[in-house]
Amino acid sequence: MSYLRATRVLCWLLGIAVLVSVVHYVDNYVNYDDYPVPGPDAAVPAPSATLVAVGWFVFTAFGAAGLLLWFRRHITSAAIALTGYSLSGLIGIGHYLVPGATGMVWWRQAHVVLDIVCGAAVFGFALWAAKNSDELIPPGAKPPAKPPARPSA
Template sequence: MSYQRASRTLWWLLGVAVLVSVVHYVDNYVNYRDYPVPGPDAPVPAPSATLIAVAWFVFTASGGLGAMLWLRRRITGASIALAGYSVSGLIGVAHYTAPGAFDMVWWRQAHVVVDIGCGIGVLLFALWAARNATALSRPATQRVA
């Protein structure tokens, strides 16, 4: 896949991921009490609403850094930052470690699951880009046929 085609894929993937994460994180913050919490024996306590809000900004900054590095053809750095951003979606799996998670309303289930899917997509893209960093880093005029 060429850098240009990969770029289109990345912009589409990041656009969807950021949009879905806004819905998920805002709902999680605003309706914090409607989300199930881990039981008393859970190895990790539930994060506070404030931590959830701050985490969205930190994760999204990592995605922004990945996009900036991608544009500069710093593919390895972009891949690392994008992998960091993917955690924004992947961490949604933690919802399903709490009792009652499958009882959430359907639309909440939908945005949590789609956010997890976006995290998987961004992570897979980052891994693919890291594996192809040498070819993607070179401008098209320098590529060997």
């Protein structure tokens, strides 16, 4: 896949992921008490509503940084930042580690699952980009190769 086509895929992917995450995180913040929480003896306590809200901004900053780095053709750095952003969706798996999560209303299930799927898709894209970074950087943007060393006389 060319850099231009990959850029289109990334823009669409991030656009959809951000939109879905807005719905999920706003619902999680506004309707915090409607989400199941771990019991008192759980290994990891539930995050507060404030942490959920702040988390969205932190994760989304990673996505924005990833996109900026991508446009600057720093593909590997972009892949790292995009991996950070992918956690925004993947962390939704935590909802299903709590008893009662499958009892949430269907539309809440839908946006939580969509957010997880978007996180997995962004993570997959980041892995693909990191693996193919050499092909995604045009020859003019690569640093010049060092000439072979001359043998000493």
